[in-house]
Amino acid sequence: MASHHRDITTDGEAIHADQKRARARVPASWRRRLPPGLKDRAVKVLWVISDLRDFLVETVGWLPSHTLRIALYRLLGAQIGRGASIHRGCRMYAAPHVHIGAHSVINRDVLLDGRMGLEIGSNVSISEGAFILTLEHNPNSSDFGPQGGRVAIGDRAFIGARATILPGVTLGEGSVVAAGAVVTVDVVPFCIVAGVPARPVAERSRDLSYTLNYRKFLG
Numbered sequence: 513m514a515s516h517h518r519d520i521t522t523d524g525e526a527i528h529a530d531q532k533r534a535r536a537r538v539p540a541s542w543r544r545r546l547p548p549g550l551k552d553r554a555v556k557v558l559w560v561i562s563d564l565r566d567f568l569v570e571t572v573g574w575l576p577s578h579t580l581r582i583a584l585y586r587l588l589g590a591q592i593g594r595g596a597s598i599h600r601g602c603r604m605y606a607a608p609h610v611h612i613g614a615h616s617v618i619n620r621d622v623l624l625d626g627r628m629g630l631e632i633g634s635n636v637s638i639s640e641g642a643f644i645l646t647l648e649h650n651p652n653s654s655d656f657g658p659q660g661g662r663v664a665i666g667d668r669a670f671i672g673a674r675a676t677i678l679p680g681v682t683l684g685e686g687s688v689v690a691a692g693a694v695v696t697v698d699v700v701p702f703c704i705v706a707g708v709p710a711r712p713v714a715e716r717s718r719d720l721s722y723t724l725n726y727r728k729f730l731g
Contacts, residue, residue, distance in 0.1 A: 565588070565607070566605055566606075568588065569585070569588055569590075569604045569605075569607050570603050570604070572584045572585060572588070573598075573601055573602045573603060573604070574600060574601065575600075576600070576730045577729070577730065578597060578598075578599070578728060578729060578730070578731060581598060581600075582596075582598065585598065585604070585607060588607045588608075589607045589608030590604065590607040590608065590610045590611075590612070590626075591610070591612065592612045593612060593613045593614035593615070593616065593634065594614045594615070595615040595724075595725060596613065596614060596615060596616045597616075597617050597618065597726060597727035597731075598612075599619050599620045599622075599727075599728065599731045600620055600730075600731060601621040602618055602620070602621065602622045602623070602624065603622075603623045603624070604623075604624045604625075604626065605623075605624070605625045605626055605627050606625070606627040607626060608626070609626035609627065609629050610624050610630045610632075611630065611631045611632065612632045612636075613632055613633045613634035613635070613636065613667065614634045614635070615634055615635045615723050615724045615725065616632055616633070616634060616635060616637070617636070617637050617638065617724050617726045617727070618632075618638050619637075619638060619639050619640045619642075620640045620641075620731075621640055622638050622639075622641065622642050622643075622644070623642070623645070625643075625644060625645045625647060625663075626646065627646050627647045627660070628646035628647050628660045628661055628662050628663075628679060629646060629662035629663070630644060630646055630662070630663050631662070631663070631664045632665045633667035633668070633669065633685070634667045634668075635667055635668045635722065636665055636666075636667065636668065636669050636670070636671075637669075637670045637671070637724060638671045639670075639671060639672050639673040639674075639691070640673050640674070641673050641674040642671050642672070642673065642674060642675045642676070642677070643674075643675075643677070644663055644665075644671075644676075644677045645660070645663075645676070645678055645679055646661065646662060646663050646680075647659075647660035647679055648678065648679055659679070660679035660680065661679045662680065663677055663680070663681055663682070663683075664682045665677075665682075665683045666682075666683055666686065666701065667686070668685060668686045668722070669683045669684070669685065669688070669689075670687075670688045670689070671683075671688075671689045672688075672689055672690050672691030672692070672693065675689045675690070675691060675692060675693045675695070676693070676694045676695065677689070678695060678696050681695050681696070681697065681698055681699070682698045682699070683695070683698075683699045684698070684699055684701030684702070684703065685701040685702070686702040686716055686718065686720055687699045687700070687701060687702060687703050687704070687705070687716070688703075688704040688705070688716055689705055689706075690704070690705065690706035690707070690710070690713070693705060693706050693707055693708065693710040694707075694709050694710060695709070695710045696709045696710070697710075699712075702715055702716045702717070702718050703716070704716055
């Protein structure tokens with residue numbers, strides 16, 4: 513398990529960071545030439561568009577048809593492998609940066625934060641109410657600025673109910689995160705972690721060959 517440390521925060525929405533991202537999307541030539549008032553309006557428009565996109569994705573999560581939800585998530589940019597399932601009530605930030613492998617199962621009320629990139633392997637099981645964050649606030653920043661990094665989850669990893677994965681973490685193949693754990697550092701393959709912050713408690717069998725096929729018509 514890697515030894516790097518991260519500050520733990522529970523606010524994954526990072527509105528300040530979204531504003532900065534919107535500002536960066538205004539072309540450099542415009543930022544140089546536009547009067548300050550118009551520049552601020554352009555940033556606000558782009559921020560509203562970003563917020564509207566996330567609102568639409570969240571709305572998709574409550575549609576009572578699994579097939580329709582998957583189709584709309586893909587239309588909104590998420591890359592979802594064959595046989596994967598995303599159950600009702602899930603939220604997804606920055607859908608075009610969320611990649612979900614084949615036959616992975618995302619249970620109800622999971623948060624998938626793709627703002628800094630989220631890669632989920634195949635046959636991954638993520639239990640109800642889990643939070644996977646790629647962006648958070650830096651509590652030591654003078655302006656409460658953002659910090660974060662890409663999250664990668666290996667094939668056949670298992671994340672328990674209401675677990676939290678913090679930005680920049682990699683979960684190795686076949687790793688297990690116990691219910692309610694808060695993962696702040698990388699987890700090596702086939703390691704079982706638990707606690708706050710999460711620490712290794714056991715090793716998982718490496719003889720894994722299952723294929724997940726769990727989905728509900730309305731679920």
